[in-house]
Amino acid sequence: MTSEVRVPTLGESVTEATVATWFKKPGEKVAVDEMLCELETDKVTVEVPSPVAGTMGDIVAAEGDTVGVDALLATISESGGPAEGDDPAEKSIDAGPEHPSPREPKDGKDGDPAGGASVDVMVPSLGESVTEATVSTWFKKVGDTVAQDEMLCELETDKVSVEVPSPAAGVLSEILAEEGSSVEASGRLAVITSGDGAKASASAQETAPAPAAQKVESSDGKDIEDAPSAKKAMAEAGISRDQVTGSGRDGRIMKEDVASAIAAGNSAAKDSAENAPAPAKRAPSAADDAAREERVKMTRLKQTMARRLKEAQNTAAILTTFNEVDMSEIMALRNEYKEQFEKKHGVRMGFMSFFTKACCHALKEIPEVNAEIDGTDVIYKNYVHMGVAAGTPTGLVVPVIRNADAMSFAEIEKAINEKGKRARDGKLTMADMQGGTFTISNGGVYGSLMTAPILNPPQSGILGMAKIQDRPMAIGGEVVIRPMMYISLSYDHRIIDGKGAVTFLVRVKELLEDPRRLLMDL
Incomplete structure (x- = not known):
């Protein structure tokens, strides 16, 4: 069965976007909600997730192409079962054994494998004429215990900041919208596991091994796809993936990991500079000016x-x-x-x-x-x-x-x-x-x-x-x-x-x- 990947809603008055980057190639395997490509508009950058699990088919809109809302981007061949050569016991990268997807019910009720209930955290009403927001700050991490009505994150619109409370008590089992990402009104932000499933999820978080610092490979030998915002931050900072320790699922590098690596590098460079002999003076250059600049994205x-x-x-x-x-x-x-x-x-x-x-x-x-x-x-x-x-x-x-x-x-x-x-x-x-x-x-x-x-x-x-x-x-x-x-x-x-x-x-x-x-x- 073939599914279509189309351009999502881009926000009020935005009718077209440019395909900036494809993270997958035809023939590669993709998981549900794994990022396929990134679109750029005159206002925001939009990440396009995979609607289904399967194999990447044809890419209709190449990098640099301009596409309208609901235009066809690519096709995905859905996987009906284990592909040839795959180990049926293996799980997808994005749904590891410690984090079963809430969309795939197994033994428990309401989609939770440990017998608890999975509750979606949704984007609240943003007000008249406001159709999207940016995730500004997460106050909780995956695996944290939360009380009902405790603040989970803060959204930023072009007019006000909106705090999002927890709809139920339990454990934050999954974050679907990372900091800096754009979300539409009534979109999903995260998943809360309540009941017995919350205890199981918290226990799994405590016993789960720390993510490996080196590159992690998927079952088909390919590197795990890092967060697009992290890739961009690494490119702007001029550092390689080997210099960053990923804290995301299965070692996936997130934007905050890049910031930590940059801060650690600056600290090490400062210590080295204090102990090193004074360098010979030279004329300032454009590169020196660039190193002292800071680029910050404008708020909505x-x-x-x-x-x-x-x-x-x-x-x-x-x-x-x-x-x-x-x-x-x-x-x-x-x-x-x-x-x-x-x-x-x-x-x-x-x-x-x-x-x-x-x-x-x-x-x-x-x-x-x-x-x-x-x-x-x-x-x-x-x-x-x-x-x-x-x-x-x-x-x-x-x-x-x-x-x-x-x-x-x-x-x-x-x-x-x-x-x-x-x-x-x-x-x-x-x-x-x-x-x-x-x-x-x-x-x-x-x-x-x-x-x-x-x-x-x-x-x-x-x-x-x-x-x-x-x-x-x-x-x-x-x-x-x-x-x-x-x-x-x-x-x-x-x-x-x-x-x-x-x-x-x-x-x-x-x-x-x-x-x-x-x-x-x-």
């Missing part, structure tokens, strides 16, 4: 942010107008009431609540700044869902404070603090970052004197805040020192004209310089 969040910012520049007619605000009154008000404010509301009084309130008032007066373009229509929003840009260790995120125009100063400060903490902890959900109608970006916290932020589509305006700096100002015919801040409005000129943009920014300035008008809704 950064990739998506870069793509959306560029799309905003290509789509919207972005202009920026500037003004400056005398912060004297706001700072005096803060200093007078900040202790009472914090004592009553349990949150510190910051500047963001003043700016949020001022923008909400100005947006009601200049509604086109709070609108968006949808085809040939303009959608005016009679509410304000305020996006507040926040920097995190993994990149910029914009959580949304819904109905900010109906909130008090204290409610706004509490919402900003809560969203900021969740952003830093990586706990924001998709719902936290959707539906914003206008955004405030505070570059002043990093020392920016002037800023012209890019629009956050499909919004039509974004306010930029800069640092507060004492500057000499001419007031009433005299030069006085005042705490001043430059503010800016970047806007889509397709919907907002110059008059509307300038009027909006002047209105924000007036409200901030006389905050009593905010309190009295004037």
Whole structure:
């Protein structure tokens, strides 16, 4: 019987890929889920596993060919029994005696040979319009005991990080998606063995011999196929397979094994360099520069942010107008009431609540700044869902404070603090970052004197805040020192004209310089 190997789903808006590498040749034996080839798209690298066990047939798409979704890549002749010359007692490389495949039920129930139940760990719901994620970190290894709801791994999407809990108590018997691999929504991540099978699996892990450091050969004399990510890492580091000890099944080399070997090599080189005589000085070369460089793949969040910012520049007619605000009154008000404010509301009084309130008032007066373009229509929003840009260790995120125009100063400060903490902890959900109608970006916290932020589509305006700096100002015919801040409005000129943009920014300035008008809704 012949099975077809086809191009899998490549993700939202991705319609084609390039065949980068074939790991198998026609005539070679393959096991279920053994990696056959690697595809490259303009966003990610996708590994294609074998759907069945058998013998590699014809390769239809050669390396370098461009293929579409669901295109035929190769064929596999399924094995109906032991091939001629094979020892029936032998097991496939990918399903050794200590790790029977959960897909091949033997003596136990529910597919577990020791009488336990095999439970699949699935990719959870990733949110609206998110179809795939990258496995960021595994917190557990194969053979580890896990409790129900204990965190197994963390997935990274182009918007948020998602933690995956264990659906059952037992032993992690198999990891199907290694760190760095891409998984689709509702895909399988791992297998948990519960019940008596968990005890048997844990016992097998304790008594299993350590994987051999040398190359391991399969029953037909061919080397075991290492993880594609490990091959790539070895090639980039310029080290051979003999220099790496594999920790994967049957000695298969994984990406982390390469990293360990590189770290060990660097340590040995450092010790040798400390004891060696000082080398003669020579002119620096390009190779020296390359040795001091570090190549790190962009996270999905950064990739998506870069793509959306560029799309905003290509789509919207972005202009920026500037003004400056005398912060004297706001700072005096803060200093007078900040202790009472914090004592009553349990949150510190910051500047963001003043700016949020001022923008909400100005947006009601200049509604086109709070609108968006949808085809040939303009959608005016009679509410304000305020996006507040926040920097995190993994990149910029914009959580949304819904109905900010109906909130008090204290409610706004509490919402900003809560969203900021969740952003830093990586706990924001998709719902936290959707539906914003206008955004405030505070570059002043990093020392920016002037800023012209890019629009956050499909919004039509974004306010930029800069640092507060004492500057000499001419007031009433005299030069006085005042705490001043430059503010800016970047806007889509397709919907907002110059008059509307300038009027909006002047209105924000007036409200901030006389905050009593905010309190009295004037």
